[in-house]
Amino acid sequence: MSSNTGNRSAAPRKGGNPLMAGILVGMVIGVCLAAGLAWYLMRSPTPFLQKAPLANKLPAGSAPQNPSAGASDPGESSGKPRFEFYKVLTDKQDRTSIAPAIPADKPKAADHKQAAGYEPHLLQAGSFQNADDAEKHKARLALLGVEANIQSATIPDKGVWYRVRLGPYKTEDELNRARGFLKQNGVESTPIRAQ
Numbered sequence: 350m351s352s353n354t355g356n357r358s359a360a361p362r363k364g365g366n367p368l369m370a371g372i373l374v375g376m377v378i379g380v381c382l383a384a385g386l387a388w389y390l391m392r393s394p395t396p397f398l399q400k401a402p403l404a405n406k407l408p409a410g411s412a413p414q415n416p417s418a419g420a421s422d423p424g425e426s427s428g429k430p431r432f433e434f435y436k437v438l439t440d441k442q443d444r445t446s447i448a449p450a451i452p453a454d455k456p457k458a459a460d461h462k463q464a465a466g467y468e469p470h471l472l473q474a475g476s477f478q479n480a481d482d483a484e485k486h487k488a489r490l491a492l493l494g495v496e497a498n499i500q501s502a503t504i505p506d507k508g509v510w511y512r513v514r515l516g517p518y519k520t521e522d523e524l525n526r527a528r529g530f531l532k533q534n535g536v537e538s539t540p541i542r543a544q
Contacts, residue, residue, distance in 0.1 A: 469543040470516060470540045470542055470543055471514045471517055472514065472516050472524065472527055472538040472541070473515075473540075474490060474513045474514065474515060474536055475536075476510050478507075478510055478511070480499075480511050483511035486513050487513055493530075493531075495531070496515070497513050497514065500512045500514055515531075515538070
């Protein structure tokens with residue numbers, strides 16, 4: 350007997366979109382991992398929170414210097430401010446060392462010999478297309494204690510450039526000291542013959 354396959358209709362596919370199923374499974378796994386990580390972090394002690402007072406952590410042989418300070422409640426208000434670093438910071442003086450750009454000392458005899466065959470040089474510490482960038486760089490140099498000048502130059506096919514320059518330096522030693530100081534502070538510079 351032969352079977353008649355022409356009259357049968359194909360059974361409808363009941364499978365969904367495999368892409369959507371993959372996305373759904375991935376999201377469920379991601380949520381489970383995030384929940385597990387959050388649970389783990391909540392259970393583990395954090396090094397930034399101090400749950401026990403410092404007085405309990407002192408060695409047995411040492412006694413606290415101020416017994417009332419360890420026993421006082423942090424919420425309790427006392428005459429003493431909670432943080433003292435504000436006062437400490439305002440009482441201290443700034444101890445920033447600002448090196449002078451180049452001391453304007455009188456040249457020594459050795460400098461005269463070197464200066465005789467040496468042409469004055471400038472140090473170019475930057476060249477910018479934007480005048481604001483040049484001013485910012487000049488201000489950065491001023492914070493280092495170096496006086497700089499901004500010169501504008503029109504370059505064909507490139508427009509106006511603003512050059513940040515230092516000097517002139519009459520001796521090679523002055524030039525090298527200034528260049529070394531700038532390099533120590535992260536500023537690249539190029540020597541240029543003064544005109």
